Amino acid sequence: MCFGGGGSEPEELESKRAIAEQAAIQLKNVGETFVPLENQFIADQYRRFDDSSYENAMGRAATVASGAYENRMRQLNPAMFARGIDPSSQAFIDSSEALTKAQGRGVGLIAADAGLTNTDAAFQGLSNVVRVGQGLQADIMEGNIDRLNTNMQLAEQMADRDFAKNAATANIFGSIGGAATAYGMNRRMG
């Protein structure tokens, strides 16, 4: 059976041409608007592996952690003097030494944690680049401020625990907390 033939092929629908042009325009816009941002994002992820990125993250974390311990240390000495504890006594030296070591440990571990977290973030960033390239949804990334807040909370918790664990200072810190609360209440009531 023969249906003839030799006629010209049917023309493409005008709607198909319009869709192709729409796709081209959208892709061109992606190139102009989003590709530069993606390129910056890729560059930023590689920069996370740079020394300066680690130095910033670890330096900030160490400063925050030192602050958490030093605030408590500043309260400790006057409180011990006020209780008539001799600063040259072995009890004073031991207590102060134990807390200083705890400070060293706390600051060191929190700074080290900030470095490891930076490595995590760098790998997560590169994984996100891969996901973007595969057309998959990228993971939400924690920002530098979020990471610093986490370090700060960790430092406060560690310092609280270290000072509470130290038997010689536990009572004094209870007193300081009570005095501060009383002071606050007096101000409010006054």
Added chain:
Amino acid sequence: MCSGGSENPYERVFSQLNTGVQNEVRPMFDESYNPYENIPMNVPRGRGAGKRPADDLFAQLIRAQTRDYMTRFAPVERDLTGMITRTGTTSLPDDLMRTGDAITTAAENAAGQQRRRLERFGLTGNTDIGQDNTYISSLVGGFNDAIDRDRDRRSALIGGVGNVSSTSRARTKGMGGY
């Protein structure tokens, strides 16, 4: 190339690549690179248009996307998978060194503070951190943490990259699509 001088890590990494690889990944290191800047936006009409100009335009778009993927993203995939080792990732030695430095510096600073504090009262104490159990246990804990986290990172990368590779396999079997 991206700006920033010789200290720019981007340029430093780039300069360490051999010439062939440099040519391959150059666009990835160029932040102004736009893979779609030369694509046509109109379906050709008239005599020279071809039989199926809309299909031809679609094909050009798909090729541009493939070129983009090969130029900007595939090198990162190769780079990332190259960082996975049998036990963790290539970042472990640097992580261990940074961990050790951070803990040692903090312990030395704390020992210095304690020495100065005692000296104010005319006292001396033992501030040698080398014999200090707190310092040693911090180091061990820090190193263990670095190793554990590196192992976790490896698992996460393999899981993530594995998902990506299964997506690619699905695409080549016609089960997915751009």
